[in-house]
Amino acid sequence: MIKYNNMAMVTLKREGMKRKRMKLILHYLRKHIGVFLLSTLFLTIEAMADLMQPTFMSYIVDKGVANADIRTIFFYGGIMLGIAGLGAVSAIMRNIFSSRTSQTIGKELRQDLYHKVQELSLENIDRLQPASIITRITNDVTQIQEFINSLMRMMVKAPITCIGAIVLIILRTPQQTPVILAIIGVVTLLTLGNIRIGYPRFSVVQKKLDKLNGVAREFLASVRVVKAFNAEEQETAKFDTAASDLAVANTAALRVMAAFTPLINLSVNLGIVVLLWISRHQDAAEIGKLMASVNYMTQVLFAVSMIFNVINTAVRAIASAERIDEVLKEQPAQSHPLQPLTPELTGDIRFENVSFTYSGAGKETLRHINIRIRPGETIGIIGPTGSGKTTLVNLIPRFYDVTEGRLLLDGCDVTQIDEKLLRTTIAVVPQKPLLFSGTIRENLRWGNEDADETVIEHAVKIACADSFIRQMINGYDTMLGQGGVNLSGGQKQRLSLARALVRQPKILILDDCTSALDAQTETRVLNGLRNLSGKMTILLISQRISTVMKTDRILCLADGMVQGFGTHEELMESCETYRAIYASQIGGEAYGN
């Protein structure tokens, strides 16, 4: 009859209603206000029909059956059926409207969120965190959808039913009113008691469940270590303890429910007995009314539980609305140039006293970088982790903007250059080769939609990806799964490189993208690239000193500052950090061996 979802109730207790946050939801509802009102109309009809039915049922019994008057039975029965039919039609119509509205609002929300995300810059995304953004587009929107659906299903109905039912009871059977109200009161009290005693226990259950999940996750992640160190018994003991703790907590929580839930039913049933007792001196004519009263009481209790559920959903929806609002209100961290410049970009890059701090970070990631890179140069960039290599190159295509100083391309401030021009002239091969679902050819065309076959083939050749593509059954039309899962790490890296080369950029940025390749393939790739340089500026970040040694000039970074910038020989002589890296990887030098 009445289902009180306990876990849902605990959310209600924890958070309250916050009217301000409703604004977002109201905004979207307003767009569909017509349908919303129409749905409310049908809902009202539905509620009225529900209220009328028990009354006519009671007439059938009291006026028809009791007097064995078949004509009366048919008369009232016909009305009852008609009302039921009307109620059914209204309910179906209302359902059509509420489903349409809730799902459409969900669609609109998702689209708006997605659009906004595409507009934001990487700095915004970093702050909001990709995983969290994904959750907002999926889970949070669903919460709001659910809420709107519930709202449209019950909003008007519950109050109408509640008030209507109570009014009808008072009007038709005034002597039963006190009993009915008493039962409703008792049930409400029992429910609240259930929540009060149950809530802390359910919280404990949640915690123990999280602990169990944590133990399981840790085990699975470290299974090799567990086996290598023969620690299976230890892990079993850990798991057993967590599992038994959970069982104990669950039992305690369920026992509370065991006590309360049947008690609610008992109260209602005893109430019925009392009602029968009260009517003992009356004619049988009142039995129909008795049944109707009980029916109304059930409707009231049901409506009350529905109100609780809607409030629940509302609380969660509001929390979700808050998170969605955060994204929608986010100000893009980067500004667009008011009068974009379109210079001829040749690959001339100059850092003028550039410093950079990630927003929210305490320390500067880059400090006072002053370097000039000439067109057509191949620059190797090396330095320990955290020295700022990736950050440095990310400034060039304006993934981030400098916090101090200027970054100039061919003499123009990069923030003033037309963004489209900027991005088409620069190609990036990131550390993690990100490929997308689609064919190999489609992925390669990301570099340039209009590239013709020869350009693509040439790019693939330089990236040394032609051999493995040719070996595949469908060749360029091979479908890649999410993220390109069917390929090995090295193959993905080569495709990622080919994609960038298809763009035929003026500036090519390679962020440690040959790490999964063996030494021979890497050499071939770098040789191929070297043939291109002269036509484009190449910035090559690598962990391997053997890679950067072969570039025109090497930029050695540490702690966000330039430690040295010059040829291999110059750095071996003048740069301590460079020498140390060389010693550590190749060794044989006196330093630190």
Added chain:
Amino acid sequence: MAIRNVPPTNLSGISRPSRGGVVVKPKNMKGTLRRLWNLTQGSRKGLGLIMLLSALGSAASILSPYITGKAVTMISNNDPITWVLIYLVILYVGDWLVKFLQHFLMASVGQRIIYHIRTTLFDHVKKLPLAFFDQHQHGELMSRLTNDVDNISVTISNSLTMLLTYAFTIAGIFISMVRLNLVLTLVSLFGVVLIMLLTKIVTKHTRELFAARQKALGILNGQVEESISGLLVVKAFCREQQMEQEFAEKNAQLCRVSIKALIWSGFLMPLMNVINNLCYLTIAVVSGILFVKGRIAEVGLITSFLLYVRQFTRPFVEIANTYNNFQTAVAGAERVFEILDEHPEPEDKPNAYSLVNPRGDIELSHVWFGYTPEKMVLKDISLKIPAGTRVAIVGPTGSGKTTIINLLTRFYDVNKGSITLDGHDLRDYKLQDLRRAFGVVLQDTALFATTIKENIAYGQPDATMEQIREAARIAGADGFIERLPKGYDTVLEQGGMELSQGERQLLTIARAILANAPIMILDEATSSVDTMTEQKIRRSMLHICTNRTSFIIAHRLSTIRDSDLIIVIENGTIVEQGTHDQLMALDGKYALMYKTQTGVV
């Protein structure tokens, strides 16, 4: 987690069938149920009692309409109804007691069964070979250990008790109705049949629609994840517009399918209501006619019947719902049993050798191995390694270096050929002893969410604080540990992610040092750490390898150069082996690699 409310035994009630969800059908219902029953050992008595109580729980539904009807008749005859009402009260109080006891017992019995299933599952899982963990996604395994087990017990126990109660209720009500009046019973049956037909048609349709919705949702979520995780690339290649368009298409599709599913599932309730009312009306009419014709003596009988009819249809609907959940839970149980059926790591041979103070003479002879039978990763590998040799293994990615390590520690067994240690095949030793003979430091630095000292002493419960400190000192980890506010008692809440990669590596080395195994295996990742830490790591790694047989998957030229034996592996075969000088003289692949790395070429 909540126990579903068993419908009350009062005069009317509304029951809501499920709005439809995804139902998974089990492959072998009978077999799985039997196995589940076996798992309930130890709780049989409790379960039996619960079943009995469930059966008793139907009593109120069966008897109350009858007694109420009697009361109605007596009221109309102006008879005193005191005693009848007292019977009713006793019935209801008894019903409450039964339900209370049932749920109370169910709580502890059910949880005990869950605990048993869960621990049995884990006990088995921990014995499974490494291959199993490599082939299955962690998320999936987690789901089985936690969600599936929960689902099994809760749903099945609830479903069982509910099924029992309803079965008795339906039987009891049917009998009571027939006893009261045959004609009216037939009329009621007609209504039930109609309702069941309606439910079947609608739920079949909605099930398909909801499955389609899940699919559309999965596709949309996939697109969102891909494009947002890869946002950098999207921006770099100016693909924002295309991404938005793709998203819009998938978004619209999801919307379409969802609306359809919701609309269809919304037909059920209203139509059922109409049928219910129709039934009600028909009974009223027919009973009226019968009353007139004198076939029914008491008015109360009609009341009873109307009450029975209300009670009769509900269980059918609830059973239909419950059956869906039941099926999904049994399918979950099947997934759990699949794991229990996996073969654990092979037991020790009956007369397995103990391994005490091994020398470390290792020989591989004509070893063939592949993770799958079609693709051999190691082909005809033969190696002789006298005790105390420092071996460096070099070769391109995927050439088989890590595989050799997996075979030495018997995480996998060779397909052909053999590996011997101190003259005996690895498979002839006790597995635990063998594992203890190897100390392993790998690329992935798996640490546990406990204190630093417990991490270093992992697997060595008897280690003293002194020994722990000494191990940390040799590893070069003592410096950063002592700089932490709580030192060795610092809890690594995020499993070590609070520390830098270099610091984590030093801890795993300290752990290996403390284990003090006679044979060391190291994977020297090209560390992306600061030079000082890198030197520390190198020094401590070299330290562990002195006076022991050791295998290093090497990346640093200095490490390789100083090894006693260098093995060059390519495509699963050993192409060259020897000392640095020997290989350089050979002027083969090793020489080429070395010259490339040092910039000569």
